[in-house]
Amino acid sequence: MKPATASDWLDRTRRHMAAGSTDMADQVTRIDTARYVDPVRLAAEESTLFRRYPVAVSFASKLAKPGDYVTHDLLDLPLLLTRDQGGRLNAFLNVCRHRGAKLVWERGGCGRRALVCPYHAWTYDMAGALRGIPHEDGFAGVDRATRGLVRLPVAEAFGLVFVVPSPGEAYDFDGFLGGIRDDLDSFGLGDHVLYDEREIGVAANWKVVVEGGLETYHVRHAHRTTIAPMFTDNVIVADRLDPHMRLFFTKQVAQDLTRSDGTRLSVRDYGNLLYFIFPNLLILVQPDHATAMIVLPDGTDACRIHGGALIPQPAETPKARAHWDRNVKIFWDALDEDFQMAQAIQRGFRSGANSHLTFGRFEQGCGWFHDSMDRALAAEPSA
DSSP states (O other): OOOHHHHHHHHHHHHHHTTTTTOOSSEEEEGGGGGGGGGHHHHHHHHTTTSSSOOEEEGGGGGSSTTEEEEEEEETTTEEEEOOOTEEEEEEBOOOTTTOBBBBOSEEESSSSEEEEEEEOOOOESOOEEEEEETTTSSOOOOGGGOHHHHHHHETTTTTEEEEESSSSSHHHHHHHHHHHHHHHTGGGGGGGEEEEEEEEESHHHHHHHHTTTTSSHHHHHTTOOOOOGGEEEEEEEEETEEEEEEEEEEGGGGGGGOSSOSSSOOOEEEEEEEEEEETTTEESSOOEEEEEEEESSSSOOEEEEEEEEESSSOOHHHHHHHHHHHHHHHHHHHHHHHHHHHHHHHHHTTTOSEEEEEEEGGGHHHHHHHHHHHHSSSSOOO
């Protein structure tokens, strides 16, 4: 995070702690509850937000060395990520160019030099080039050079791998990530490694789960026996970096800012930083590590969460593993409370009790999220 941004956040936090205030939008936001249960709306979200925008699909440390590979099914789109022998990161459709069979069935692995289709053994190198066709004399006129795997735009950032799930060679990832890259790069997340990867199913619309991470209004009550004692009640610093955002969830220790002389201050000492990367990625930066959570729809009333901790170096000792296990448990225990609430909310939508919901002025992150979605669905994104 740039020093000027950190200083601004601490100054704003100091003022809020002294005044008992928080960042707020100009007005409340009303959202029609139909958008959480409407299959037509979901189809539009999937075809635009999850096909035309960069989506985080894996952790970079799983693809660190030549021969590493990962597969991923993104809303029924089969993806294959590889690190080829030249060190290049690649993303392809995980589909053989012969008869369309799924090329790689394992979730991932390492040390691979070739990709062999299990149906007819057409063989590709890790860069996606077609290298072998059994009984090739039966395929007169087939040009290997035009039958490589279908490539997708891919990039690494913040310890994650982003893919644009539409065929093509180029995408302006730097332009899309904008100012949020400066912040997250400053934390060194690109050099962090994955710890405790998880996949979780939740019986709630994907947007409900995302919204739970974009405000602190619920913390005092929904998390009263877990993390609430660590945090101030409903004090947030929020910046919109459209279509992304960054939020600062202040801890009780932030009371010290009202008595500080301004020296030896670090933002990470006084709260957790939450970065939302549109459309569905949440990165929580904590004092000594970060946690990433990717939320994907699984129908109108369900979603899948893919998450994991990003830690500075591999946990190679029992002491280190115990430290990270404690941190991971705190995070997922709190998230489980959010997931239970999300499932109850989804049932509430189906009950017909409310025609709309209202985000308060200090729940501005939720309003920004819906505004960014609405504008993305109304216009093609730039690339």
